Amino acid sequence: MPIDLQRETLGNIFIAHRSQLRGVAQRIVGTPELADEITQEAFLKLAEGETMRNIERPFCYCCQVVRNLALDHCRRQSVESTYRVYMDDGELPQVAGGSAPEQGLDERRVLRVIEQVLSELPARTRKVFELHRLSGLTQREIGKELGCSATLVNFMLKDAANAIADCRGLLEA
Numbered sequence: 001m002p003i004d005l006q007r008e009t010l011g012n013i014f015i016a017h018r019s020q021l022r023g024v025a026q027r028i029v030g031t032p033e034l035a036d037e038i039t040q041e042a043f044l045k046l047a048e049g050e051t052m053r054n055i056e057r058p059f060c061y062c063c064q065v066v067r068n069l070a071l072d073h074c075r076r077q078s079v080e081s082t083y084r085v086y087m088d089d090g091e092l093p094q095v096a097g098g099s100a101p102e103q104g105l106d107e108r109r110v111l112r113v114i115e116q117v118l119s120e121l122p123a124r125t126r127k128v129f130e131l132h133r134l135s136g137l138t139q140r141e142i143g144k145e146l147g148c149s150a151t152l153v154n155f156m157l158k159d160a161a162n163a164i165a166d167c168r169g170l171l172e173a
Contacts, residue, residue, distance in 0.1 A: 010046050013058045021066045028070035042066045117167045121160060128153055129160035
């Protein structure tokens, strides 16, 4: 029973001091409309919340709830504004890490050309390239695995890199 009495007391205190609590919210969020929303949310939290402890100063508690919700709102707006982009012309904005569909087509075309160039390399050179670039092995580890020197591995990697660099002509065709 004391919990219900306390909740009702909090509700009554909140209603009695609603204009002051709204003022607290408005000083933080800046607009009366947002202050109304924050105040309403605070009242609902207090009305629905299960308070298991005795609150010595219920008005101060109500002020703190309103203040915390207003600050949370401001923090959330600040974070969201770093990700939100407004465009005047109605076009969809570029999303960080996103790409245009044409760029995806170009990237696939580049990969096909590189795959074609690598398939034309000697099998051992292609294997060295794959072990180094895809498996992340060092030149020494590749040499040990293939039974050749790290210097030879280095030359094969240069051959593969030169072949890929020379494929630019295929991309422009």
